[in-house]
Amino acid sequence: METNGKSKYYITDDPNQVDFKGSQNDFNQPWWNRKRTRLEIILIFICLICIAVTTILIVIETTRVSDRENQRKGEESKHGICLTEECVKASARLLKGMDQTIDPCDDFFEYACGSWNKINVIPEDRSGYNTFAKLRDDLQVILKDLLEQQISSTEPEATQKAKHLYRSCVNESMIEERGLEPVNRFLEELGGWPVTYKSSQQWDESKFKFTELLVKLKLYNNKIFVDQWVSADDKNSDVNIIQLDQPELGMPSRDYYLRGVEDADVQIYEKFAINVAMMFGANETQARLDMREMVELEIELANITTPQEQRRDGEELYNRMTVKELHERIPGFDWLLYLNLIFEKVNITIPETEEIVVYAPEYLSKMVKTVEKANNRLLANYMIWRIMMNRVTNLPQMYRNVRTEYYKKIYGSDTERSRWRDCISYVNDNMGNAVGRLFVKDHFDTGAKEVALNMIHDIRAAFYDLLEEVSWLDQKTRQVAKEKAEAMAEKIGYPPFILNDTALDESYNAVTFSSDTYFENVLENIRSIAWSNSKKLREPVDKTKWSTTPVVVNAFYSSTKNQIMFPAGILQPPFYSKGYPRSLNYGGIGMVIGHEITHGFDDRGRQFDKFGNLKQWWDDEVIAKFKEKAQCIIEQYGNYTVPEVGINLNGVQTQGENIADNGGLKEAYRAYEKWIHKQDREPDRLPGLSHLSNKQLFFLNFAQVWCGTMRPRAVINRIRTTLHSPGKFRVIGTLQSMPEFSEVFNCPANSYMNPVKKCRVW
Numbered sequence: 001m002e003t004n005g006k007s008k009y010y011i012t013d014d015p016n017q018v019d020f021k022g023s024q025n026d027f028n029q030p031w032w033n034r035k036r037t038r039l040e041i042i043l044i045f046i047c048l049i050c051i052a053v054t055t056i057l058i059v060i061e062t063t064r065v066s067d068r069e070n071q072r073k074g075e076e077s078k079h080g081i082c083l084t085e086e087c088v089k090a091s092a093r094l095l096k097g098m099d100q101t102i103d104p105c106d107d108f109f110e111y112a113c114g115s116w117n118k119i120n121v122i123p124e125d126r127s128g129y130n131t132f133a134k135l136r137d138d139l140q141v142i143l144k145d146l147l148e149q150q151i152s153s154t155e156p157e158a159t160q161k162a163k164h165l166y167r168s169c170v171n172e173s174m175i176e177e178r179g180l181e182p183v184n185r186f187l188e189e190l191g192g193w194p195v196t197y198k199s200s201q202q203w204d205e206s207k208f209k210f211t212e213l214l215v216k217l218k219l220y221n222n223k224i225f226v227d228q229w230v231s232a233d234d235k236n237s238d239v240n241i242i243q244l245d246q247p248e249l250g251m252p253s254r255d256y257y258l259r260g261v262e263d264a265d266v267q268i269y270e271k272f273a274i275n276v277a278m279m280f281g282a283n284e285t286q287a288r289l290d291m292r293e294m295v296e297l298e299i300e301l302a303n304i305t306t307p308q309e310q311r312r313d314g315e316e317l318y319n320r321m322t323v324k325e326l327h328e329r330i331p332g333f334d335w336l337l338y339l340n341l342i343f344e345k346v347n348i349t350i351p352e353t354e355e356i357v358v359y360a361p362e363y364l365s366k367m368v369k370t371v372e373k374a375n376n377r378l379l380a381n382y383m384i385w386r387i388m389m390n391r392v393t394n395l396p397q398m399y400r401n402v403r404t405e406y407y408k409k410i411y412g413s414d415t416e417r418s419r420w421r422d423c424i425s426y427v428n429d430n431m432g433n434a435v436g437r438l439f440v441k442d443h444f445d446t447g448a449k450e451v452a453l454n455m456i457h458d459i460r461a462a463f464y465d466l467l468e469e470v471s472w473l474d475q476k477t478r479q480v481a482k483e484k485a486e487a488m489a490e491k492i493g494y495p496p497f498i499l500n501d502t503a504l505d506e507s508y509n510a511v512t513f514s515s516d517t518y519f520e521n522v523l524e525n526i527r528s529i530a531w532s533n534s535k536k537l538r539e540p541v542d543k544t545k546w547s548t549t550p551v552v553v554n555a556f557y558s559s560t561k562n563q564i565m566f567p568a569g570i571l572q573p574p575f576y577s578k579g580y581p582r583s584l585n586y587g588g589i590g591m592v593i594g595h596e597i598t599h600g601f602d603d604r605g606r607q608f609d610k611f612g613n614l615k616q617w618w619d620d621e622v623i624a625k626f627k628e629k630a631q632c633i634i635e636q637y638g639n640y641t642v643p644e645v646g647i648n649l650n651g652v653q654t655q656g657e658n659i660a661d662n663g664g665l666k667e668a669y670r671a672y673e674k675w676i677h678k679q680d681r682e683p684d685r686l687p688g689l690s691h692l693s694n695k696q697l698f699f700l701n702f703a704q705v706w707c708g709t710m711r712p713r714a715v716i717n718r719i720r721t722t723l724h725s726p727g728k729f730r731v732i733g734t735l736q737s738m739p740e741f742s743e744v745f746n747c748p749a750n751s752y753m754n755p756v757k758k759c760r761v762w
Helices: 005-012 019-028 038-079 085-097 110-118 131-147 157-170 172-178 181-190 209-218 265-279 285-302 323-329 333-344 359-371 374-394 397-411 421-430 434-442 448-471 475-487 502-504 517-539 581-599 620-638 655-677 692-703 711-720 728-735 739-744
Strands: 126-132 227-233 236-245 321-322 356-360 489-493 556-558 563-567 708-710
Touching: 038 448, 085 110, 085 434, 085 692, 110 692, 110 708, 110 728, 110 739, 126 131, 126 285, 131 157, 131 434, 131 708, 157 421, 157 434, 157 502, 157 517, 172 434, 172 517, 172 711, 181 209, 181 374, 181 517, 209 333, 227 517, 265 374, 265 397, 265 563, 285 359, 321 323, 321 502, 323 333, 323 356, 323 563, 356 581, 374 397, 397 711, 421 434, 434 502, 448 475, 448 489, 448 581, 517 711, 556 581, 620 655, 620 728, 655 692, 655 728, 692 728, 692 739, 708 711
Parallel strands: 236 356, 489 563
Antiparallel strands: 126 708, 227 236, 321 356, 556 563
């Protein structure tokens, strides 16, 4: 209190207070011994009453809250409704995606996803949009925040490099300012692009060496004319070996080329090449002549490649031989020189006795003859075009626009994707473990690893049950199949080494990035990929190593490692949440787990034993019965027509994924049934969906994992190029062959979702 005169006077003049001197003496004593004034006694009494009343009110309110909570819990228990935050959110998500006007027995995909596909309009920069893409978009927002955080000298060098790479990619003003300067230096290193030379400055053909340019491009991870890499030997998976195969082409698949140079898609591709050449200084007339020749060459290459659906028999593809034997079988090209030029960068000498695996000897033989017929200018134009068509994305906007136009017409998207999203994808694709380090630190539920591990064990046990039921297996094969499933290694979340600064930094010690030199950063990156792969040749195979990185919305099976992988990126809703009812988790991530386990026993995975070696470990009679069962799947999916484009699915090409879908869903459902049987009562249902049983919720969440739509051009591309059926048929195809689904939803016999003929492999 202030010591001004007024305050003093007020206190001493108060008739209810004692003499000032007396009060001074009283305050020198302990407060509990002082004599109380009448006013103090009254105030103390009032305070005690207030405390008592407050206590009573608190007790009453606490009792009321407790009663309400007990009543709510009683109602929940009575009605079996889960009202947790996670359950409410899950229910809202499911309801928002469903179209309940559709009879689930007429079309379960439309029932589960009808509203989702209407609400989630395909973004203008995409050719399609689905549940996976939506989750990736959400994760990219998180990664954007992580990569845009300030670079700290105390963080691992690897995450610093990732941030520098991201900054260089989004630094568009610097990219614009530098223009073509970095790419022109790169072209000079490669010997120039003939089509861009003016008549007064002719390209010097005498300096062109086909093998040397082929190697230069390979050292930048561009695989043109021939695909060459190092990985585990299919028949001895503990050892790395050089492998050769037919390469990818400029367009998405060989099918695009088969109708010839006048085909509309080929014309779009040719125009793309002409426009890029002209932007680099080519005369229009010359560009048209040269690029037409180039496209004709690529059409010839496409026609000598083997279709993907004819490349599913590993034993048939596998051709092990020495480099000398390869040269004898396919003369006209110096294979020994080619390989030594590649491996000299990692100080490895390749003798002619070096054993290699050749997957496409017929293609390589025809390719050499095609090259022998072509002139040097044509070969150089094609080879430089193939690397430049990819490097256009690393240049200023006007050059990127040309590629965007091409992509619009081939894939059906309307606009270029947001720059920051492209950059997030690029950094995550190429520095995934560094990005993963940033992500798992703050955004990954470590408890998910234990839950996923338990689910893997449950679903693997369900697979054992299915093995006992499959009538076409003999007891011997049944036993070795079980042994292979038992031997599968599980990788969940992320590789532990990314949390170790030293180990993480060592994995990226081959690259250095600057925030201002995006084009050079890209070259550094692709060069390091090629270098790292070649370096593996004399190293033992590390079967404990992850084949993917953490922030990936996908799951994987490796046949040579007999390994299943579930990155942190997919351990998110709608696939998994620790607060979800088990029905949703088993229908989501459980189905994914079952899918990957079954890949070890699909038409290609079954060719590898439990050690990851390509080996016939089934008897011929069992293999014949398997192929008979698989043929049913091939015919079922091959008869599905995509109405938007009037094209049937490729049942042969997609059979592996379809077999995995069918087996995986059965295993997940069987595991969920086992879990239910162990419970004292039926698990709670979801609010707003109480009319659906938990078993019905299992199938509903499974189906909503595959919600999505595609533009017609994207559908055509999907059918031609990928091993997966469109989402709609991944739902319909599996459920039509699953009696448990029809039983749960009471689908009448011969209804669309409950046909008489059902296919079953596992």
